Amino acid sequence: MAKERVTVCLPPCDPDVETWWDYWQIDGGGCEFLVVPGHEEDPRLIRGAETLSGEPRNVPPSLCDGGPRALLDLETPRARAAAEARRAFEAWQEFASAYPPGRAFGDFRARHFADPESYSPVQAVEDYRAQPVIAAFLDNPELEEVVGGDPVARLGDDVDALVRHAMDDVLPSNALLTLEGHWLDVANDARRRYFSDYLVGLPADAYAVRVLYHG
Incomplete structure (x- = not known):
């Protein structure tokens, strides 16, 4: 069975969202978000403690698996x-x-x-x-x-096209789940661009979370 990562967008919610998922695991492994400098200890940031196999994860303070969009440094990468x-x-x-x-x-x-x-x-x-x-x-x-x-x-x-293509490649995971509940597989350049624009345009208090799923 495949393991992929979806970026889930949520309205403002309780920060303890990891218990909401069944066999879904909050784990950005390799595609974590950068944290806006100065906000590394904000309690609203989400960092999954374990991998799907139960091994501990050590996510550095400068990275996170998710949080309110305003705390995610999307522009630096x-x-x-x-x-x-x-x-x-x-x-x-x-x-x-x-x-x-x-x-x-x-x-x-x-x-x-x-x-x-x-x-x-x-x-x-x-x-x-x-x-x-x-x-x-x-x-x-x-x-x-x-x-x-x-x-x-x-x-x-x-x-200009080369630069935009490079920028669009940075933020996407395998899929995007929008605030409206739409699932988008990120399979081509146009969808990567949509993903990037959508994430950057999220309301400041909306959450974006990297979720590893097995399906």
Whole structure:
């Protein structure tokens, strides 16, 4: 059975919400919320004490599994993601400008799928890596650490779209349960954007809680 995390949005409520769930467990493990600095000890913050298997969790004061939206620092991780995306874009553009334009690996892979008998996946990888800009990029591990893999495909000409995409990737869990009781599986870019906008737009006193469920 699958284990996934849903972000549950609730109206103002008693902070002891963990007892409300049957086999649902409050556990943001890996996707906890940042706490607004100065509010780390606010009793309205929610931190699950145990994992589903009963092991203790040690959630640092700067993180929580949920609480009123006003106590959740949603902007800092989004700002960091935006800055990292912009830095990667600028680093790649500056580096790539010294070479002939490169093609994304997807182009070579598509050629293989179109003619698998004559164009092998090994040849597709070799041809991709033989491009001057990619060969130089692969020989520069420090740049690769900043930029990430397949930069031609990921770092196009639209830096604003790249930044917004990076920001939208930060807050979502596997699913969202809205204040209105609507369940939304977060399966594509449009839904991640909706998730982010919805969470940021919650009333200040509404709760958002990361819940690990087994279903």
